[in-house]
Amino acid sequence: xxxxxxxxxxxxxxxxxxxxxxxxxxxxxxxxxxxxxxxxxxxxxxxxxxxxxxxxxxxxxxxxxxxxxxxxxxxxxxxxxxxxxxxxxxxxxxxxxxxxxxxxxxxxxxxxxxxxxxxxxxxxxxxxxxxxxxxxxxxxxxxxxxxxxxxxxxxxxxxxxxxxxxxxxxxxxxxxxxxxxxxxxxxxxxxxxxxxxxxxxxxxxxxxxxxxxxxxxxxxxxxxxxxxxxxxxxxxxxxxxxxxxxxxxxxxxxxxxxxxxxxxxxxxxxxxxxxxxxxxxxxxxxxxxxxxxxxxxxxxxxxxxxxxxxxxxxxxxxxxxxxxxxxxxxxxxxxxxxxxxxxxxxxxxxxxxxxxxxxxxxxxxxxxxxxxxxxxxxxxxxxxxxxxxxxxxxxxxxxxxxxxxxxxxxxxxxxxxxxxxxxxxxxxxxxxxxxxxxxxxxxxxxxxxxxxxxxxxxxxxxxxxxxxxxxxxxxxxxxxxxxxxxxxxxxxxxxxxxxxxxxxxxxxxxxxxxxxxxxxxxxxxxxxxxxxxxxxxxxxxxxxxxxxxxxxxxxxxxxxxxxxxxxxxxxxxxxxxxxxxxxxxxxxxxxxxxxxxxxxxxxxxxxxxxxxxxxxxxxxxxxxxxxxxxxxxxxxxxxxxxxxxxxxxxxxxxxxxxxxxxxxxxxxxxxxxxxxxxxxxxxxxxxxxxxxxxxxxxxxxxxxxxxxxxxxxxxxxxxxxxxxxxxxxxxxxxxxxxxxxxxxxxxxxxxxxxxxxxxxxxxxxxxxxxxxxxxxxxxxxxxxxxxxxxxxxxxxxxxxxxxxxxxxxxxxxxxx
Numbered sequence: 132x133x134x135x136x137x138x139x140x141x142x143x144x145x146x147x148x149x150x151x152x153x154x155x156x157x158x159x160x161x162x163x164x165x166x167x168x169x170x171x172x173x174x175x176x177x178x179x180x181x182x183x184x185x186x187x188x189x190x191x192x193x194x195x196x197x198x199x200x201x202x203x204x205x206x207x208x209x210x211x212x213x214x215x216x217x218x219x220x221x222x223x224x225x226x227x228x229x230x231x232x233x234x235x236x237x238x239x240x241x242x243x244x245x246x247x248x249x250x251x252x253x254x255x256x257x258x259x260x261x262x263x264x265x266x267x268x269x270x271x272x273x274x275x276x277x278x279x280x281x282x283x284x285x286x287x288x289x290x291x292x293x294x295x296x297x298x299x300x301x302x303x304x305x306x307x308x309x310x311x312x313x314x315x316x317x318x319x320x321x322x323x324x325x326x327x328x329x330x331x332x333x334x335x336x337x338x339x340x341x342x343x344x345x346x347x348x349x350x351x352x353x354x355x356x357x358x359x360x361x362x363x364x365x366x367x368x369x370x371x372x373x374x375x376x377x378x379x380x381x382x383x384x385x386x387x388x389x390x391x392x393x394x395x396x397x398x399x400x401x402x403x404x405x406x407x408x409x410x411x412x413x414x415x416x417x418x419x420x421x422x423x424x425x426x427x428x429x430x431x432x433x434x435x436x437x438x439x440x441x442x443x444x445x446x447x448x449x450x451x452x453x454x455x456x457x458x459x460x461x462x463x464x465x466x467x468x469x470x471x472x473x474x475x476x477x478x479x480x481x482x483x484x485x486x487x488x489x490x491x492x493x494x495x496x497x498x499x500x501x502x503x504x505x506x507x508x509x510x511x512x513x514x515x516x517x518x519x520x521x522x523x524x525x526x527x528x529x530x531x532x533x534x535x536x537x538x539x540x541x542x543x544x545x546x547x548x549x550x551x552x553x554x555x556x557x558x559x560x561x562x563x564x565x566x567x568x569x570x571x572x573x574x575x576x577x578x579x580x581x582x583x584x585x586x587x588x589x590x591x592x593x594x595x596x597x598x599x600x601x602x603x604x605x606x607x608x609x610x611x612x613x614x615x616x617x618x619x620x621x622x623x624x625x626x627x628x629x630x631x632x633x634x635x636x637x638x639x640x641x642x643x644x645x646x647x648x649x650x651x652x653x654x655x656x657x658x659x660x661x662x663x664x665x666x667x668x669x670x671x672x673x674x675x676x677x678x679x680x681x682x683x684x685x686x687x688x689x690x691x692x693x694x695x696x697x698x699x700x701x702x703x704x705x706x707x708x709x710x711x712x713x714x715x716x717x718x719x720x721x722x723x724x725x726x727x728x729x730x731x732x733x734x735x736x737x738x739x740x741x742x743x744x745x746x747x748x749x750x751x752x753x754x755x756x757x758x759x760x761x762x763x764x765x766x767x768x769x770x771x772x773x774x775x776x777x778x779x780x781x782x783x784x785x786x787x788x789x790x791x792x793x794x795x796x797x798x799x800x801x802x803x804x805x806x807x808x809x810x811x812x813x814x815x816x817x818x819x820x821x822x823x824x825x826x827x828x829x830x831x832x833x834x835x836x837x838x839x840x841x842x843x844x845x846x847x848x849x850x851x852x853x854x855x856x857x858x859x860x861x862x863x864x865x866x867x868x869x870x871x872x873x874x875x876x877x878x879x880x881x882x883x884x885x886x887x888x889x890x891x892x893x894x895x896x897x898x899x900x901x902x903x904x905x906x907x908x909x910x911x912x913x914x915x916x917x918x919x920x921x922x923x924x925x926x927x928x929x930x931x932x933x934x935x936x937x938x939x940x941x942x943x944x945x946x947x
Contacts, residue, residue, distance in 0.1 A: 195291075196741050199620075199630045199678025200298070200692045201750050203227075203790070204291040210284075212844075212853055212881050214900040214940045215329045216337045216360050218279045219287050219313060220246050220268075225840055227788040227804040228294055228752075230833075230859060232912040234406045235365070236332075236902040236938035240373065241277050242270050242405055242482060243912040243932045248294055249752060250784040250810030250834045251308025254708065255698060255729075257301045260313045261395065262551055263490050263508045264302040264570065270482070271541060273574050273702045274304075274610070276512060278313055280399040280486045283358050283379045285327070285339055288316040295733040295752050296694035299616045299632050299676055302551055302568045304669075304699035307731040307756065315395065318352040318383055319343040323893060324947055325356075331940030335362035353382035364406060365935050369425015370479050370592045375401040390495035397488050402593045405480035405518075406932060408915050411870075411925035413475055416461055419908055419933055423476045427587055429455045430478035434521030434535035437473040440466045444524060445532040447585070470926050478519040478536065481592045486512045505552040512545035515595055525582040526600065526651055538581040538588065538596055547572035565617040570610075574702055577605035577645075602649035604662060606712070608702035612638040618676070628680040636670040638699035642712040662704075663712040663719030669699040669728040691736035698729040709760045711776050722776055727758040749789035752808075756782040762917075763818055779816035782831055785809050788838075798846045802855075806838040812866070824920045829868045832918045835860040837874075852882040864913040864931065869923045872931065875909035885944075896944040906937035 195202035203226050213222055214237060221238025223246060224231030234243035246253050254267040258275070260282055266275020290313050293301075297310040322345030329337040341356030361374035377399045384392040407423045414421060424430050431447075432455045438444035439452035446452065453459060454472050461470040490508035497503055518539045525534040553566025579599040583589050590596055618632025644662045648654045678692035703710030711722050737750030761779045786808030793801045810831035818824050830836070842855030860874040885896035911934035919928040 196688070196739065197628065197680060197682075199628065199680045199690050200296050201294045201690075201735050201737060201748075201752075202291060203294070203748075204289055206289050210287055211883075212851070212900075214331070214881075214902065214938075215327060215339065215898075215942050216284060216335075216358075218244060219282070219284060219290055220244055220278060223290060223292060223311065224857065225802075225804070225842070226292055227790045227838065227840070228786070228806045228808060229292070230835055230838060232833075232932075234911050234932040234935065235373075236935040239279055240403060240406065241279070241401075241484075242403070243915055245833070245912050245914075246311075247833060248292075248309050249754060249786060249808055250756070250782060250831050251731075251754075252833060254305060254701070255307040257297060257303025257306025257310040258313070259302055259310070261315055261393075261490065261492070262300075262302060262312075262504075262506055263488070264549070264568075265313075267303075267305040269708070271516065271543065271576075271703070271707060272512075272545070273576075273608070274545070274547065274572060276399075276484075276486050276488065276510065276545075280375075280377070280401060280484060281397055281488055282313065282315055283339070283356060283377050283397075285341070285358070286315050286354075286356065286379050286381075287313060289314045294750075295735045295754065296676060296678075296692050297696060299618050299634050300553065300564070300566060302549075302570075302614070304612060304614070304636060304638050304697075307696050307698050307729060308733075308754070315379075315381060316354075318354040318381055320346045320352060325944065326946075327942060327944040329940055329942040331362070332938040333363045333365050335938075335940060336360070337942075350385040351382065353380065355380040364404060364422070365938070366406065366420035366933070367404075367422035367425055369423070370404050370481075371425065372593075373403050375399065377401075386493075386495070389497075390493060393490075393492040393494075395490050395492075397486070399484070399486045401482075401484045403482045404592055405482065407476060407480075408929045409931050409933060410471075410929045411931070412461065412470060413929070414931075414933060417457060417475070421475070423479050424455075425479060427478060430476075430519065430521070431535060431585060433458070433473060433476065437468070437521055438535060441468055442473065444535065447532070447535055450535070450585075471929065473521060474929055477521065478588060479592045480516075480518040482514070482516050483593070483595055484512065484514040486510070486514075500557055502555045502557075503553065505550070507548075507550050509548040510545060512543060513595075514543040516541040516543075517592060517596070519583070519588060520580075523580055523601075523653075525580075525584070526653070528651060530651060530653070534583045534585055536583050536588075537600075538583060538590075540577075540579050540581065540596060540599075542575075542577045542579060544575040545572065547574075560622045562620040563617075564619075566615070568612075568614040570612050572608075572610045574608040574610065575606070575645075576608070576702070576704055576707070578603040578704065579605075599650060601651050601653050602646060603654070604647045604704055605645040605649070606662075606702075606704050607643045607645050608640055608712075609643075610638065610640040610702065612636075612670075612699070626682045630678045630680075631676070633673055633675045635672050636674060636697060636699075637672075638669045639666065640669075640700060640702055641666040642702065660716045663714050663716055665712075665716075665719055665723065667700050667711060667723065667726070669697070671695075671697045671728070671730070686740055686742045688739045689737065690739065691734075693732070693734045696731050696733070700726075700728065709762045709776060713762055714775055718775060725778075726776070727778065729756070729758050729760055731756045744794045745791065747789070747791040749787065751787050752784070754782075754784040754810075756784070761816070777816065779826075780812065780814040782810055782812055784811075784831075800844045800846070802840075802842045802844075804838070804840040807836060808834065808838075809836055810834045818920060824866060826866045826920075829866065830863055832863050832866060833914050835862050835874070849885045849887070850882075851884075852880075854878070854880045862910075862913055864918055864928075865922050866918060866920045869921050870925055872910035872913055875907065875934065877907060877909070877934075878904050880904050892945055892947045894944070894946040896942075898942040898944070900940045900942075902938040902940075903935065904937060907934075908936070909934040911935070 218238035254269045258265040297306045301310040325341040327339040337360040339358040364371040382394045435450040488510040492506040520539045549570030555564040580601045581596040616634035620630040676694035682688045735752040788806040790804040812826040837860035839858040844853035863871045881900040883898035912932040916930040
C-alpha cells in the first residue's frame with residue numbers, strides 16, 4: 132500500500148513539475164501532500180500536514196542548475212522583505228541585467244513603471260501568470276493586463292526570468308528580449324486566516340485578508356482573499372489619491388491519484404491619478420515636486436493664456452490671459468511659447484481600470500512517463516485614460532465655446548479567451564514536450580471628449596465619464612493567434628545535456644474603423660481616408676532554440692543557448708506606440724507591401740556554481756535586433772497626432788552580467804549583481820525624404836550600460852534585517868544621444884520580527900521598510916510618452932518622471 136501511494140504521489144508531483152515549468156517550491160510541497168487515492172486507502176483523504184513555512188533565510192536564486200538557458204528567479208525571501216503592495220515587477224529589479232524604473236516608491240503606478248532587459252523595453256518582453264498570457268503589460272495594453280491587476284502581491288509564489296532567449300512554451304507574441312513567468316501560491320493544506328495592515332508615508336494604508344479552507348474531505352482546498360490599498364501621490368495638489376481594490380480566489384481539486392483541477396479568478400478595480408510628465412527645465416525652474424495644478428481656476432487661466440498668447444482658440448472674457456504662478460519666468464515675454472508654458476501643468480489626469488481574469492487548468496499523469504496540462508482562460512477589461520486637455524475646448528451643439536478645457540479619454544475594452552495545452556513525455560534520459568496556444572480577442576479603442584464648465588470639471592477624476600460631445604475616432608481590432616512549440620531535452624551523458632526545439636507563431640489582426648467625427652462637427656474636413664483600416668499577419672513559421680549544458684566537477688557547469696524570436700504588430704490608433712494603424716489609409720497601404728515583424732537573434736553562454744554556501748553565475752550575451760519599427764510622430768506625442776511607421780534598422784547588444792549569493796557565518800547573507808550591457812543602433816534612419824537622423828553607433832534610449840545591486844541580510848530566529856543598494860548609470864532619452872539623465876544610487880532598508888505559535892495565533896509579525904532612505908533626488912522613468920530624435924534643451928518631449936523620495940511603511944501581520 133505504501134509503495135503504491137508513493138508511486139501515485141511521485142507521478143502527481145512529476146506532472147505538476149512538468150506543467151509548472153519552474154513553479155515555486157510552495158506549489159510542489161502542496162502537491163506532494165495530495166490525498167490518498169480512494170483505491171489505495173479509503174474515501175477519506177490523508178491527514179493534512181502543516182505546509183512548510185517560508186522564512187526570510189531563503190536567498191535569491193541567481194542561477195537555475197541544469198538549465199541550458201540563463202534562468203533566474205525570486206522566491207518568498209524577497210516577497211517577505213519587500214514593502215506590502217510593492218509590484219512584482221519592482222521586485223524583479225534585484226536580478227542582474229534588469230532595469231526597473233518608476234515614479235512612486237512601490238512600482239505600482241502603471242503609467243510610469245518600466246522594466247527593460249539587455250536593451251529591450253517592456254513591450255518587447257513576454258509575461259505570463261500560471262502560464263496564462265498577460266500581453267506586454269504596457270499601459271495602454273491591447274492584449275493583456277499588468278501583473279499587479281492579475282494577482283494580489285501577497286499571492287505571488289515565484290517569478291522566473293528567462294533573460295535573452297526566453298522560453299519556447301511562453302504564451303507571448305512580444306518576447307523579443309526574454310520572458311517573465313509569474314506563479315501564484317497554492318491554497319494551504321491547513322485551514323487558516325491571515326490579516327495584514329500597513330500604514331506609511333503619503334497617507335498610505337493597505338489592508339489584506341486571506342482565508343484558507345485547508346484540505347477538505349472532498350480532496351479540495353481553496354483560498355479567498357482581498358486587498359484595499361490607498362495612498363496619496365508624493366507630489367501634486369488637488370485630486371492625488373491612488374487606490375485599488377482586488378479580489379483573488381484559487382481552488383484545487385485532486386482527481387484520484389493522477390490529476391489536479393485548478394480554478395483561479397481575479398477581479399481588480401484600480402484608480403490612479405497621474406504624475407505630470409516633466410522636463411529638466413521645469414524641474415530646475417519650479418522645483419522637484421512640480422506637478423499638475425489640481426485647481427480648476429488655475430487650469431482655466433493656463434488654458435486661456437495659451438489661447439490668448441498665440442495658441443489659437445477662443446479667448447474667454449473674465450479669465451486672465453497670463454500664465455499662473457511662476458510660469459511666466461520661463462517666457463521671454465508675453466506671447467513666448469517656445470518653452471512650452473502650457474504643458475507645465477494641467478488640472479489632472481488619471482487612469483481607471485477594471486479587470487476580470489480567470490482560468491481552469493487540469494494537470495494529469497496519463498502514464499508514469501506521459502503527463503499533460505490544459506488551461507482554458509478568459510479576460511475582460513474596461514479602462515480609460517483621462518486627461519483634462521487645454522487643446523480642445525468644450526463646445527455646445529452649435530460649436531459655441533463653453534469652456535477652454537475638455538476631458539479627453541483613451542477608452543479601452545478587451546474581451547479575450549484562449550486555450551493552452553501541452554504533453555510531456557519523460558524517460559529520465561530524454562524529455563520531449565510539445566503544445567499549442569490559441570487565443571481569440573476583440574479589442575476596442577476610442578478617443579473621446581467630454582464637456583466641462585467654467586465652474587468646474589463636472590465630474591471626479593475617479594469617475595468614468597459618460598455622454599461625450601465628440602468622438603474623434605473609434606476602432607475595433609479582432610485578433611486570432613496560433614502558436615505551437617516542440618522541444619526535446621536529451622542527456623547525452625550524465626554530464627552533457629542538449630536541448631533543441633522550435634515554435635511557430637502567427638497572429639492575424641484586422642483594424643476596423645467604427646466611427647470618426649461623431650457628435651459635434653469639430654472636424655468637418657475629416658474623412659475615412661485619414662484612418663488606416665485593413666488586415667495584417669505577423670509572426671514566423673519557424674523560430675528555433677538550441678542549448679547545451681555541461682556539468683563539471685565541483686558543482687560547476689557551463690551552458691550556451693541561441694534562439695530566434697518575433698514580435699506581433701501592435702493594434703492601436705493615432706498616437707499609440709508602434710501601431711501600423713496609427714497612420715492614414717494611404718500610409719497603411721504603403722506599409723503593407725514591405726512591413727516586416729520585429730525579430731531578434733540571441734546568443735548567450737555562461738558559467739554556474741552552486742553549493743551550500745555559494746550560488747554564482749556569470750554570462751556573456753550577444754543580441755541582434757532586426758527590423759526595428761519606429762512610429763515617427765507628426766507632432767507632439769501627447770496630442771495624439773498620426774505617425775509614420777518606419778523600419779529604422781537594427782540594434783546590436785553585447786554584454787556580461789553576473790550574480791552571487793554567499794551564505795556567510797551565523798545567519799549573514801551577501802548578494803551582489805553586476806551588469807555591463809552596450810546596446811547601439813546599427814544605422815541612421817530617415818525621418819523624411821530630406822531628413823536623416825544620425826543614430827548609427829548611438830546608445831539605445833533608456834538602456835543604462837552599468838547596473839549594480841547588492842544586499843546584506845541577517846537572520847536569527849524570528850529577527851530579520853536587510854540593507855541594500857541599487858546603482859544605475861546614465862540613460863539617454865533621445866535617439867541621437869544629445870540629452871540624458873544622470874546615473875542614480877538608491878538605498879533601501881527593512882527589518883522584521885515574528886513569533887510563531889503564540890497563544891491562539893500561528894504567527895505575529897512586525898515589519899518596517901524604508902525606500903530611498905537617503906531621500907536621494909533622481910530621475911525615475913524616462914520616455915513615458917515615447918522618445919524623440921533630438922532634444923538638447925529638454926523641452927521638446929516632456930516625458931521624464933522625478934523619482935520618489937524617502938518612504939517609510941510599517942506593517943503588522945497576524946495568522947491564526
